[in-house]
Amino acid sequence: xxxxxxxxxSASSRRRGVRExxxxxxxxxxxxxxxAIPAWAGESVAAALLAAGERAWRTAEDGSPRGLxxxxxxxxxxxxxxxxxxxxxxxxxxxxxxxxxxxQVGPGLLPDGSVxxxxxx
Numbered sequence: 001x002x003x004x005x006x007x008x009x010s011a012s013s014r015r016r017g018v019r020e021x022x023x024x025x026x027x028x029x030x031x032x033x034x035x036a037i038p039a040w041a042g043e044s045v046a047a048a049l050l051a052a053g054e055r056a057w058r059t060a061e062d063g064s065p066r067g068l069x070x071x072x073x074x075x076x077x078x079x080x081x082x083x084x085x086x087x088x089x090x091x092x093x094x095x096x097x098x099x100x101x102x103x104q105v106g107p108g109l110l111p112d113g114s115v116x117x118x119x120x121x
Contacts (some may be wrong), residue, residue, distance in 0.1 A: 077102035
């Protein structure tokens with residue numbers, strides 16, 4: 001069996017809609033409080049947030065909600081505050097246990113208008 005056929009066979013044996021492997025928790029804090037989000041090894045922060053029903057994790061400068069758009073790191077629409085670093089792309093950041101993801105307002109501020117701890121200009 002060639003590599004393409006082997007890859008297709010292994011992909012078809014996976015169960016659709018089932019996340020497999022090691023699971024852990026990341027923490028998402030939006031304008032309404034913090035909640036634990038389940039994530040799995042190898043998953044991006046954006047994938048974990050989407051699977052948990054979160055569709056937006058920042059507010060644009062005009063006040064409109066933003067979340068995942070391209071999913072490959074080109075558009076920057078998925079940026080949020082991850083472990084205190086504003087403007088971090090959620091689609092390009094691998095989820096890991098205990099990760100802190102916070103809602104971002106405009107150019108990297110917290111919902112109350114303050115600068116996140118650990119942020120550098």
